[in-house]
Amino acid sequence: MISLTLAFLKIFFRNKRAIFFVILFPTALFLMLALLRFEQIIRFAPDQSYIDFLLSGIVAFAVMQMGVYTAAYSLIDYHRQKVLKRLAVTPLSAARFLLAQGFSRFIMAMIQTGLLIGLGSALFVTDLGLTAIFAPLVILFGTIIFLNFGSIIASLARDYEEAAPYTAVAGLGMSFFGDVFFPAANLPVWLQNIAAVLPMKPFVGLLRYSFFGIGQNEALMNLLIVLGWLTVSTLAAKIIFSKRAYR
Secondary structure, three states: OHHHHHHHHHHHHHOHHHHHHHHHHHHHHHHHHHHHOHHHOOOOOOOOOHHHHHHHHHHHHHHHHHHHHHHHHHHHHHHHOOHHHHHHOOOOOHHHHHHHHHHHHHHHHHHHHHHHHHHHHHHHOOOOOHHHHHHHHHHHHHHHHHHHHHHHHHHHOOOHHHHHHHHHHHHHHHHHHOOOOOOHHHOOHHHHHHHHHOOHHHHHHHHHHHHHOOOHHHHHHHHHHHHHHHHHHHHHHHHHHHHHOOO
């Protein structure tokens, strides 16, 4: 398991395109939006700054991209190159393969989070609270959920062209409804209700609570929704990936 996780990390760091979209792009997006000062035109809660709001959202956005986009396209590559077919005849199960993928992407997510927090602290004087000790666990949950999304898409799609609409709908939907770039409270009530049960908004809410102690009243409900998505998506990914791709 450890050797497979390290192998996935090596593959990632050799892929310049993956490094750009997973590490450099979210970092540049955070800096650009932070400097645009959207808090002057969008309504925010009085107990948080836009930088704190945005930092948590961009961390979640990076985790989502790493699962929905990069994982989906990487798994499609493995399928087209017959890598999955060769691994399927070894003692390595589909569940352990996905687990190694999850661990490697969790490590990358922590590197990305450290980079963003470092920038936030150095440039915008962002201070984390004591609840930050929960952040790695929250990031692990999000990493697995969105990896499950990516593996399901990769299992159902035969190539990049077929996967692109699914990844676009999932990625844009999560970003728009997810409390990432602007508060979902600015949306119509019926859209707020949809956003509340999708995985991104509760995930972002848990990140904001763990980073800054914001949203304590909603933390338990957010945790229950995230755990629900974690359970359902993991079971679905294991079944679909085993039957459609890992063979």
